[in-house]
Amino acid sequence: MAGFAASNSDDSPKQFEGRITIYVVLCGIIAATGGLMFGYDVGISGGVTAMDDFLEKFFPSVYVKKHEVKEDNYCKFDDQGLQLFTSSLYLAALVASFIASKTCKSYGRKLTMQAASIFFLVGVILNAAARDLAMLIVGRILLGVGVGFANQAVPLFLSEIAPVRIRGALNILFQLDVTIGILVANVVNYFTSSIRPWGWRLSLGLAGVPALILCFGSLLITETPASLIERQKLDEGLAVLKKIRGTEKVELEFNEIVDASKIAQQVKHPFRNVMMRRSRPQLVIAILMQVFQQFTGINAIMFYAPVLFQTIGFKNDGSLLSAVIMGLVNVLCTVVSILLVDRLGRRILLLEACAQMLISQAAIGAVLQVFMKANNNLHQDVAIWVVVLVCLFVSSFAWSWGPLGWLIPSETFPLETRTAGFAFAVSSNMLFTFIIAQAFLSMMCHMKAGIFFFFAAWIVAMAFFVVFLLPETKNVPIDEMTERVWKKHWYWRRFVDHGEDQNETRDVEDSANRL
Numbered sequence: 127m128a129g130f131a132a133s134n135s136d137d138s139p140k141q142f143e144g145r146i147t148i149y150v151v152l153c154g155i156i157a158a159t160g161g162l163m164f165g166y167d168v169g170i171s172g173g174v175t176a177m178d179d180f181l182e183k184f185f186p187s188v189y190v191k192k193h194e195v196k197e198d199n200y201c202k203f204d205d206q207g208l209q210l211f212t213s214s215l216y217l218a219a220l221v222a223s224f225i226a227s228k229t230c231k232s233y234g235r236k237l238t239m240q241a242a243s244i245f246f247l248v249g250v251i252l253n254a255a256a257r258d259l260a261m262l263i264v265g266r267i268l269l270g271v272g273v274g275f276a277n278q279a280v281p282l283f284l285s286e287i288a289p290v291r292i293r294g295a296l297n298i299l300f301q302l303d304v305t306i307g308i309l310v311a312n313v314v315n316y317f318t319s320s321i322r323p324w325g326w327r328l329s330l331g332l333a334g335v336p337a338l339i340l341c342f343g344s345l346l347i348t349e350t351p352a353s354l355i356e357r358q359k360l361d362e363g364l365a366v367l368k369k370i371r372g373t374e375k376v377e378l379e380f381n382e383i384v385d386a387s388k389i390a391q392q393v394k395h396p397f398r399n400v401m402m403r404r405s406r407p408q409l410v411i412a413i414l415m416q417v418f419q420q421f422t423g424i425n426a427i428m429f430y431a432p433v434l435f436q437t438i439g440f441k442n443d444g445s446l447l448s449a450v451i452m453g454l455v456n457v458l459c460t461v462v463s464i465l466l467v468d469r470l471g472r473r474i475l476l477l478e479a480c481a482q483m484l485i486s487q488a489a490i491g492a493v494l495q496v497f498m499k500a501n502n503n504l505h506q507d508v509a510i511w512v513v514v515l516v517c518l519f520v521s522s523f524a525w526s527w528g529p530l531g532w533l534i535p536s537e538t539f540p541l542e543t544r545t546a547g548f549a550f551a552v553s554s555n556m557l558f559t560f561i562i563a564q565a566f567l568s569m570m571c572h573m574k575a576g577i578f579f580f581f582a583a584w585i586v587a588m589a590f591f592v593v594f595l596l597p598e599t600k601n602v603p604i605d606e607m608t609e610r611v612w613k614k615h616w617y618w619r620r621f622v623d624h625g626e627d628q629n630e631t632r633d634v635e636d637s638a639n640r641l
């Protein structure tokens with residue numbers, strides 16, 4: 127299989143000077159709290175939409191359907207308005223990520239994170255105080271803008287400040303915070319569901335906590351050297367590089383960033399450049415990683431776990447508790463990824479997970495198909511098996527496609543197309559999260575257990591993608607990807623080697639002449 131991977135002649139990381147400083151780790155931990163906002167939101171909506179008081183106030187018809195004994199269990203929550211509550215956030219985030227890519231480039235990663243926390247806070251206030259559906263949805267849209275800004279800035283920030291040998295681990299702090307956010311949200315829902323009739327307001331309002339952490343925390347962190355140098359702040363960039371590497375000897379790395387930024391400055395239209403032939407490998411991979419991440423079916427489970435568990439017959443408390451257990455598995459297995467990603471590499475984790483996810487999705491489908499046909503509810507013993515299978519699925523997702531969906535796109539684009547290219551990754555994630563959020567309950571209503579086979583089929587396609595098209599990027603310095611990865615890949619090299627796109631060359635030359 128070596129022929130399909132990037133066959134680096136020298137697999138050891140380039141020896142940039144420097145150690146892993148406390149400051150760099152601290153900056154990583156603070157910035158990663160952007161992931162908490164995203165995760166909290168993913169986790170909170172499922173539980174809130176299962177709460178009677180919330181349904182009765184905003185979605186009375188769903189409330190009635192939920193309590194109708196004869197209604198088909200698979201279809202109880204099939205309501206476009208209810209799904210719009212969950213999904214509107216992702217639509218807003220999709221649009222926001224393109225705006226955020228511009229602010230990231232022109233004003234830096236740090237400022238973009240600060241803006242994210244402010245948008246998010248305003249959204250939280252509207253949500254917690256919502257008196258009608260309109261207020262609720264406007265609040266969700268603002269939360270979405272916050273998520274779009276944070277998801278754009280944070281993974282880039284983490285990959286750019288990280289020393290190469292722990293880049294994977296540091297970047298995965300973002301996804302770790304996403305999973306912690308989901309878990310905390312599930313725990314919060316577990317308790318607030320018994321606070322009648324305003325428990326849902328508390329659930330939605332507590333989303334302000336991670337936003338406040340990011341807002342104040344981001345005052346303490348640095349801007350990335352790459353962003354400073356890209357914006358012509360060379361001295362500041364050099365000083366920051368020395369500080370985060372804990373040494374004065376940073377010339378090699380500094381020069382590499384300066385070289386990358388010289389090319390970046392000549393590119394006046396990053397979005398046009400990202401569309402050109404030679405950006406094709408990174409662009410295709412960034413988008414597909416996200417499409418595939420979502421078509422594992424993860425969010426069908428994350429958003430609607432409490433609803434799903436109610437569907438198979440757990441009572442309110444039982445279903446929220448199962449969602450909490452699942453959330454814990456998600457967090458712990460993301461830690462496994464942090465420990466392994468820079469040792470085993472990205473491809474092994476992704477491939478192992480494909481096998482484990484395929485087996486668990488197919489098994490969930492089979493159990494529901496067999497046992498739910500005769501009886502609209504599952505027997506408690508069988509339902510517990512479904513929870514076990516869901517945990518098996520979530521564990522493998524958590525050490526692979528979850529974190530690597532962010533890591534790989536953030537480390538593969540060259541500086542000149544990095545923010546624009548990464549915007550495609552974020553927006554694809556949001557688009558497909560939106561599609562799943564909007565469609566899952568209807569799909570479950572129509573396809574019933576078949577939905578899990580649908581996701582299983584996608585997992586097969588993902589495995590082929592990794593085997594043939596995804597090169598290994600472990601231990602490759604971020605600004606050396608073209609030489610060491612793309613030019614050596616059996617398929618992608620044709621885009622990079624002969625990819626001198628006429629328009630692009632003209633674009634760069636024009637800019638150079640103007641300088």
Ligand SMILES: OC[C@H]1O[C@](O)(CO)[C@@H](O)[C@@H]1O
Pocket residue numbers: 168301304305308419424425428456528529531559
């Ligand atoms: O941990 C699961 C979560 O991770 C993500 O895939 C983001 O990487 C979310 O879409 C999902 O809800």
